[in-house]
Amino acid sequence: MTACACSVFLLRTSGAVASPDLCRVAGNLERSLSERPARLVVRQHCDDPSLVFVECCRLDAVDRLLTERLAAAGFTEGPQPSGEVVLREGDVLELSLRGNIEVDPVAADSGTDV
Numbered sequence: 001m002t003a004c005a006c007s008v009f010l011l012r013t014s015g016a017v018a019s020p021d022l023c024r025v026a027g028n029l030e031r032s033l034s035e036r037p038a039r040l041v042v043r044q045h046c047d048d049p050s051l052v053f054v055e056c057c058r059l060d061a062v063d064r065l066l067t068e069r070l071a072a073a074g075f076t077e078g079p080q081p082s083g084e085v086v087l088r089e090g091d092v093l094e095l096s097l098r099g100n101i102e103v104d105p106v107a108a109d110s111g112t113d114v
Contacts, residue, residue: 034089040082041065043075051075056093059084 009026017025037059043066045051053075057065062081070076087093 036087038085038087040085043070043078045074046076047074049077054095056085
């Protein structure tokens with residue numbers, strides 16, 4: 001059996017909505033459900049610059065991440081968050097490290113937030 005790769009939307013509107021407008025609304029709704037705007041956040045620890053935090057964060061959660069979690073944990077130094085990155089279902093983010101950068105296996109495997 002083959003799987004259907006389509007979406008079905010039921011839009012209830014007043015009869016006053018023109019067909020082109022309804023198509024535009026349906027397209028915008030589908031995009032808003034399938035695309036996730038995000039930003040990449042990179043911060044260094046204020047006392048130990050060798051400790052670096054990297055996260056791909058939902059657009060609406062960046063300020064809370066910076067002001068609450070990271071500031072409380074001492075990760076206050078670094079560049080501004082990236083511009084908007086649009087992620088879709090199935091997208092994969094890859095992080096490449098060069099030089100003398102190592103991933104802490106305890107932190108990588110713990111699955112816990114800072």
